[in-house]
Amino acid sequence: MEYRFSSNVQRLQSSAVRDILKLTQGKEIISFAGGLPAEELFPLDAIREAAERVFQTGKNSLQYGLTEGYLPLREQLCVRMAQKNMHVTPDEMIITTGSQQAIDLVSRILMNPGDVVLVENPTYLASLQVFGLSGLNVVPVESDKDGMIIEEAERLMKQHKPKMVYVVPTFGNPTGRVWSLERRKGLIELCQRYGVLVLEDDPYGEIKFDANANYPTLFSLDGKEGGGHVIYTSTFSKTVAPALRTGWAIGPRQVIGNMAKAKQAADLHSSTLDQQTLDQLLQHFPLNDHIRTISKAYGDRLQQMQALLTQQRWSDVKWVEPKGGMFLWLELPEGLDSEALLRAAVQKNVAFVPGASFYAADPQRNKARLNFTYTTGERMATGIARFSEALNEFLARC
Amino acid sequence: MEYRFSSNVQRLQSSAVRDILKLTQGKEIISFAGGLPAEELFPLDAIREAAERVFQTGKNSLQYGLTEGYLPLREQLCVRMAQKNMHVTPDEMIITTGSQQAIDLVSRILMNPGDVVLVENPTYLASLQVFGLSGLNVVPVESDKDGMIIEEAERLMKQHKPKMVYVVPTFGNPTGRVWSLERRKGLIELCQRYGVLVLEDDPYGEIKFDANANYPTLFSLDGKEGGGHVIYTSTFSKTVAPALRTGWAIGPRQVIGNMAKAKQAADLHSSTLDQQTLDQLLQHFPLNDHIRTISKAYGDRLQQMQALLTQQRWSDVKWVEPKGGMFLWLELPEGLDSEALLRAAVQKNVAFVPGASFYAADPQRNKARLNFTYTTGERMATGIARFSEALNEFLARC
Known part of the structure; x- marks a missing residue:
């Protein structure tokens, strides 16, 4: 039969995060996309x-x-x-x-x-x-x-x-x-x-x-x-x-x-x-102590991610250092479409969320959200190297 | 400040079951109102x-x-x-x-x-x-x-x-x-x-x-x-x-x-x-065996409740024996308002759900829903005795 859905659900888009997760299923991909907390720190x-x-x-x-x-x-x-x-x-x-x-x-x-x-x-x-x-x-x-x-x-x-x-x-x-x-x-x-x-x-x-x-x-x-x-x-x-x-x-x-x-x-x-x-x-359980422990760990992971990105010496990739939370919000060069960048990144087995999805109107297409809490150590280094490689190829073309 | 709520929530009534549960809080009441499964049978x-x-x-x-x-x-x-x-x-x-x-x-x-x-x-x-x-x-x-x-x-x-x-x-x-x-x-x-x-x-x-x-x-x-x-x-x-x-x-x-x-x-x-x-x-866990066990127990409880009600020899209180589920649906004499009966019943420390709440339109006010799965044995007998007492007082006045 033919299904008639409500106007609200017809307007509702599946989220970009979700579509990316589907895209990456079964692949050995390093994802900075999801807002996932660190599993190894769960009590x-x-x-x-x-x-x-x-x-x-x-x-x-x-x-x-x-x-x-x-x-x-x-x-x-x-x-x-x-x-x-x-x-x-x-x-x-x-x-x-x-x-x-x-x-x-x-x-x-x-x-x-x-x-x-x-x-x-x-x-x-x-x-x-x-x-x-x-x-x-x-x-x-x-x-x-x-x-x-x-x-x-x-x-x-x-x-x-x-x-x-x-x-x-x-x-x-x-x-x-x-x-x-x-x-x-x-x-x-x-x-x-x-x-x-x-x-x-x-x-x-x-x-x-x-x-x-x-x-x-x-x-x-x-x-x-x-x-x-x-x-x-x-x-x-x-x-x-x-x-x-x-x-x-x-x-x-x-x-x-x-x-x-x-x-x-x-x-x-x-x-x-x-x-x-x-x-x-x-x-x-001393929850406040636990929160201090994970906050400290997340702060360290942010420092690692920032150091990895800084090594690339990009002149026109910027961000404001967050004082908490789980996300780094990158501003890429004007005119760079982060959804195109994502497609290239996924080819290199790394994912993030393009910025446009977060805007209610007037999306800025040159933004990208990277989660720094879930992926750590060597794996984070590998992931950021892949991301940088994808981005560098885009920058070379600009 | 003055709150302006959505039209939908303004139309939404709190359920009668819920209001009754509030009414009975802190009282030693026997409730046939809720649709609660038997706790002692939880695996x-x-x-x-x-x-x-x-x-x-x-x-x-x-x-x-x-x-x-x-x-x-x-x-x-x-x-x-x-x-x-x-x-x-x-x-x-x-x-x-x-x-x-x-x-x-x-x-x-x-x-x-x-x-x-x-x-x-x-x-x-x-x-x-x-x-x-x-x-x-x-x-x-x-x-x-x-x-x-x-x-x-x-x-x-x-x-x-x-x-x-x-x-x-x-x-x-x-x-x-x-x-x-x-x-x-x-x-x-x-x-x-x-x-x-x-x-x-x-x-x-x-x-x-x-x-x-x-x-x-x-x-x-x-x-x-x-x-x-x-x-x-x-x-x-x-x-x-x-x-x-x-x-x-x-x-x-x-x-x-x-x-x-x-x-x-x-x-x-x-x-x-x-x-x-x-x-x-x-x-x-053998869930199907467990389901047979609880179904058997609920069937026995239904039999007990029906026997207790039948003892009252009411001529104009009727029901169809359910073949499963958790509820007995009583038809009381025409003209008897089960919401009034509930108020009287709560005075005697017993509760049920008046039938009117279940109708989308044209409520029949002489119906009552009794749960037979939660309350058992002596306690069921006491509860039905209290319910019968309240109902008999109403019937005497008819």
């Missing part, structure tokens, strides 16, 4: 012990759970949030299947098809997909190394009356960028003035290379001024392990309540086995 | 061993996985599906967070807001919520003890040109009803004629009290006639345990492909720890 033994403790609590651990999430986990997460100056109670929090689901739920409860959401340009690829799935009108705001340009955000708020702004202010994906304090405060002030909600996505905030650096969340800044303008979401995918697919969102009680209603319809609840395992893990 | 040791085997495979088990789901699990599920005359390959299958998510994904990829979905009347409460969340126009089809009335379905197909029909043909929720073979074939024929997709929801099909009974799925009947008209979904929540939140859907490759695109945006993938655990469980 497997601690997770195994935590799961065992859950099983020891008995068969009740295998029953249906609350849509809002396992209460003891929410209670522990509230304590962790408070340590970052975000003060909430468990009923202002919902556990989600990764922070990805939080973005989806917020979109579904706030936005009607055609409603405007403002985003950084470029921004997280899969957020653009979520917004597409809900049929939203995604309007990009010009951004620079310090974050969204506030004057532009204000102009677009006046013009479009958006309900929501979506931002990744700390170690953004793909740029690795950190918003300045001024821009953070500026956006909050705008949102307070124009009655706009911010969805603050913070999957990478704890992966910082300077352990003493402090980047206050928008949620904490809003709290000081009256509050209620920010929904904050984060995840255990980068700090513990992705397989447990556990994220959370905090926000105004009304918003969280509606997210729970939507989640009840969408999937009833997330895996309670995973939630209880994380609850046990937080009780018995 | 905890087998799940624990399966999880341990997953951890033994190493740290790679904790990495991100495929949106479509863990391939070895899909391969094993294809074998299980083939045993029920449903022949698919792993790329015609997607793993979901419970079958609930399959309903959501199908709605999102097929339907635009306002599109018509036909449903049985009454039907699964949370399916009505999902359809509401996508802003669908839900049109109920008159149904009797043998399933949907085919002439009515045809009339409504001509009138509304629906894209989809949603049905639970085997041990439906709330009715426990099994569709006759004739009705099954009748619906498939209609869908083939009018180019309509069927979403066949089968969470309970394996929980049958006559082990030799055979109820062919709509998917298997369609397969014989050309195929491609049915998306079939089921779950491990009733046969293994709900905490692992793992369901699956099979269907035409194009449909499954679009479900994967939507799922990538919605939550990237479901817990791979749970999926790998289920894969190990299927390899080492």
Whole structure:
């Protein structure tokens, strides 16, 4: 029979990352494409012990759970949030299947098809997909190394009356960028003035290379001024392990309540086995020490990657050194199409993500995102050598 | 600030089951309301061993996985599906967070807001919520003890040109009803004629009290006639345990492909720890024997509940004995409002679900759904005594 699909899914493109992963299946390829954390650093033994403790609590651990999430986990997460100056109670929090689901739920409860959401340009690829799935009108705001340009955000708020702004202010994906304090405060002030909600996505905030650096969340800044303008979401995918697919969102009680209603319809609840395992893990495992360990390792890997790239002595390949997160955002010479470069790179058995996919509009085709957390040591050196060879062939032709 | 929510979420009611559960929190209440499987029958040791085997495979088990789901699990599920005359390959299958998510994904990829979905009347409460969340126009089809009335379905197909029909043909929720073979074939024929997709929801099909009974799925009947008209979904929540939140859907490759695109945006993938655990469980645990054990136990519990109700010698309280599943669907005397009865019952520390919530339109207020799988033995006897006391007070007033 002939299938008629919804308008939203027809618009939805499969992600470039995904298509590349398919392209590379079965090949001995070194991939800097995926946003994968380092497997060798996963706290497997601690997770195994935590799961065992859950099983020891008995068969009740295998029953249906609350849509809002396992209460003891929410209670522990509230304590962790408070340590970052975000003060909430468990009923202002919902556990989600990764922070990805939080973005989806917020979109579904706030936005009607055609409603405007403002985003950084470029921004997280899969957020653009979520917004597409809900049929939203995604309007990009010009951004620079310090974050969204506030004057532009204000102009677009006046013009479009958006309900929501979506931002990744700390170690953004793909740029690795950190918003300045001024821009953070500026956006909050705008949102307070124009009655706009911010969805603050913070999957990478704890992966910082300077352990003493402090980047206050928008949620904490809003709290000081009256509050209620920010929904904050984060995840255990980068700090513990992705397989447990556990994220959370905090926000105004009304918003969280509606997210729970939507989640009840969408999937009833997330895996309670995973939630209880994380609850046990937080009780018995020094997670903050672990986060410092992986952050240190990722910082070292970034240094290695930068050194390998610097050796090439390119005059017109630039980047801003990220202070955390998982990605290096390369600016290639003007006129170089990074999608063509990718095709050449894959021939040499190396992959990355071309920059264009991350733009809601006006894509810059001479950008490339390289992940520096997954591939390490000799393998990283080989991968960057292959990448450099592909790039050098392009540069020779320019 | 003042929050403006989406039209869909504003329409979305919190479920009656949920509100009742809240009502009963902290009280020593005996609940026949939830659709909870029996905890004491969960194969905890087998799940624990399966999880341990997953951890033994190493740290790679904790990495991100495929949106479509863990391939070895899909391969094993294809074998299980083939045993029920449903022949698919792993790329015609997607793993979901419970079958609930399959309903959501199908709605999102097929339907635009306002599109018509036909449903049985009454039907699964949370399916009505999902359809509401996508802003669908839900049109109920008159149904009797043998399933949907085919002439009515045809009339409504001509009138509304629906894209989809949603049905639970085997041990439906709330009715426990099994569709006759004739009705099954009748619906498939209609869908083939009018180019309509069927979403066949089968969470309970394996929980049958006559082990030799055979109820062919709509998917298997369609397969014989050309195929491609049915998306079939089921779950491990009733046969293994709900905490692992793992369901699956099979269907035409194009449909499954679009479900994967939507799922990538919605939550990237479901817990791979749970999926790998289920894969190990299927390899080492005699699941079919376990399903026979729980089905036998549930059949016994149904008998106990029916005996307790029969003892009351009500002349105008009726039900059709279900041949499987988890629910008894009571018809109370005409004019008796089961929501009022629930309020009285909760005063006596017993709960059930009033029937009205399950109707897309024209609710019958004198129906009540009782779960017979969770509460057992003396506790069931006490619960039914309390329920009977509440009901007898109502009957005395009639």
